[in-house]
Amino acid sequence: MSDSLIELNQVSVAYQDKIVLEDISLSVNRGDFLGILGPNGSGKTTLLRTILGLTKPFSGQVSVFGRHPQRLGKLREKIGYVPQQSQLDLSFPIAVKDVVMLGRTHKIGLGKSPGKKDHEAVQRALKLVYLEDLAERQFGRLSGGQRQRVLIARALALEPEVLMLDEPTAALDVGVAESFFDWLHTTHANLGLTLLLVTHDVAVVPRYVTAVACLNKHLVAHGLPETVLTEEGLHAMYGCGALFFHHGSVPHMVVARKNQSDG
Amino acid sequence: MLELLQFTFMQRALIAATLTGAVCAVIGVYVVLRGMSFIGAGISHASFGGVALGFFLRINPFHTAVVFCLLVAWLIGWVSERQRLREDAAVGIFFASTMAFGVLLVGLLKGVQVDLFGYLFGNILAISSTELLSMVALALVVFTVIVFFYKELLLLTFDAEMAAVIGLSVRGFNFIFLTLLALTIVLSIKAVGIVLVSALLVIPAASAAQLTDRFRNMMIVSVVFGVVSCWVGLFLSAVLDIASGATIVLTATFFFFISMLISPQRKKMRMRIGKLQKQSPEEYQESNPY
Numbered sequence A: 001m002s003d004s005l006i007e008l009n010q011v012s013v014a015y016q017d018k019i020v021l022e023d024i025s026l027s028v029n030r031g032d033f034l035g036i037l038g039p040n041g042s043g044k045t046t047l048l049r050t051i052l053g054l055t056k057p058f059s060g061q062v063s064v065f066g067r068h069p070q071r072l073g074k075l076r077e078k079i080g081y082v083p084q085q086s087q088l089d090l091s092f093p094i095a096v097k098d099v100v101m102l103g104r105t106h107k108i109g110l111g112k113s114p115g116k117k118d119h120e121a122v123q124r125a126l127k128l129v130y131l132e133d134l135a136e137r138q139f140g141r142l143s144g145g146q147r148q149r150v151l152i153a154r155a156l157a158l159e160p161e162v163l164m165l166d167e168p169t170a171a172l173d174v175g176v177a178e179s180f181f182d183w184l185h186t187t188h189a190n191l192g193l194t195l196l197l198v199t200h201d202v203a204v205v206p207r208y209v210t211a212v213a214c215l216n217k218h219l220v221a222h223g224l225p226e227t228v229l230t231e232e233g234l235h236a237m238y239g240c241g242a243l244f245f246h247h248g249s250v251p252h253m254v255v256a257r258k259n260q261s262d263g
Numbered sequence B: 001m002l003e004l005l006q007f008t009f010m011q012r013a014l015i016a017a018t019l020t021g022a023v024c025a026v027i028g029v030y031v032v033l034r035g036m037s038f039i040g041a042g043i044s045h046a047s048f049g050g051v052a053l054g055f056f057l058r059i060n061p062f063h064t065a066v067v068f069c070l071l072v073a074w075l076i077g078w079v080s081e082r083q084r085l086r087e088d089a090a091v092g093i094f095f096a097s098t099m100a101f102g103v104l105l106v107g108l109l110k111g112v113q114v115d116l117f118g119y120l121f122g123n124i125l126a127i128s129s130t131e132l133l134s135m136v137a138l139a140l141v142v143f144t145v146i147v148f149f150y151k152e153l154l155l156l157t158f159d160a161e162m163a164a165v166i167g168l169s170v171r172g173f174n175f176i177f178l179t180l181l182a183l184t185i186v187l188s189i190k191a192v193g194i195v196l197v198s199a200l201l202v203i204p205a206a207s208a209a210q211l212t213d214r215f216r217n218m219m220i221v222s223v224v225f226g227v228v229s230c231w232v233g234l235f236l237s238a239v240l241d242i243a244s245g246a247t248i249v250l251t252a253t254f255f256f257f258i259s260m261l262i263s264p265q266r267k268k269m270r271m272r273i274g275k276l277q278k279q280s281p282e283e284y285q286e287s288n289p290y
């Protein structure tokens, strides 16, 4: 218990008067690899934003590194975040390597310019996402998947202890996605990185993660992938519109057309 | 032309032109990249209310304009933070109401002789040494803040959400930025006038955007455009005896069209189209490293 990095205690979050997360209790320990699943609009992004202190819960407590998420101070440098999609200005005059460097803004410190260590960290991060050749390219002149890799590199350049990824592979081709997951898996194993991964890829999750949280406004299920990702579990999460069929232990899912979207 | 520089008023005008051109160009880069040019126009027109208030109360209009512009800038920031109202609506409200306030006060000044025209359209040749001194001070403040918060302002401009994630106070920095913007506008009123300041905020930065794809370069090129436009405008207006503010803005506009014509973006586009037709294999590999 002492190793718990992120603690949520009966947390509820609402936008205006619409409740999107209700009574979520969850703890993430150092070294965990938590997969977060759930249908569109189930509050996955909101959960990450709440942990980051960007969205305030109206009830319950969140603690990150034992502190209130909005009072993390220096500890913020230990958290990397890859947003789901950013509305970034594609005509913005900035090179790929400078976007990655921006991830280290707070680590470099107020009034200082990046030093040798910072440039090296940026180089390493770019290498990890196979973008070192495009380092000088203007950010907006990349493909969507390449841009997503830049944002991953931006989080990695911080050399974080906790990495939160919101559907990081949504725009990646199968090859890059696969090798990215493999990389995540090895880094997680070797460096003891704590990972929170939001994904819709039900087939990938059980191969890599150590725990699964299924969201649908409530925390529908939380535990080991093999106990959570059962037919009943997925059914409870995705509702009646989804059909499941199993190939061995990896569930595959087909989502039938829904009549109404998020509720 | 150089003998003009023997006159003190011309020396002062030259320093003022340099300061105005440089500060507007630097702040203008953020204004253009954040799509805030309407706010620039809003705050500068608000300064009309401030100037009129100064005349009305018989104190230095420059001082009342500083206070007035700061208040309006912060009000715009505060109102547009409430998400029900978009920034441009907030600007629209203050744009008109502060002008109306100014017009009202000027109407009450019946019979009093005031140099409203100088404030509306600028008179760079009539800058006093006290005014010049306050311009230097304001410019120093603006440059210091920009240099000190360079990374943070860049991140905020490029990706405000990420700025919040790493714990920067987006609100605090917006407030700082609006303050700098208001100071810059007041600083430039003497040179180009209330009506034309916003042009000097937008045009040099927009010209620079045509020619560069790096933030730092955009900043440098914008300053070059801004300062050169102010110099050229100043000398043309002195030699031809025409309005300084208008000449400066028209010179900047001329440079904008030049930069559009020589923009490498357009050249690159043409080259790219050529390349794609040939289907170069490197181009394909680049997008797929495996």
Ligand SMILES: Nc1ncnc2c1ncn2[C@@H]1O[C@H](COP(=O)(O)OP(=O)(O)OP(=O)(O)O)[C@@H](O)[C@H]1O
Pocket (backbone or CB within 6 Å): A015, A016, A020, A038, A039, A040, A041, A042, A043, A044, A045, A046, A047, A084, A262, A263
């Ligand atoms: N800024 C916002 N204002 C109001 N409602 C919001 C806002 N952001 C999200 N919501 C609502 O909150 C709910 C949860 O959204 P969230 O983005 O957390 O879902 P998600 O699980 O990440 O979905 P997806 O799989 O599509 O990314 C949705 O119903 C959404 O409509």
Ligand SMILES: [Mg+2]
Pocket (backbone or CB within 6 Å): A044, A045, A046, A084, A166
């Ligand atoms: Mg989401």
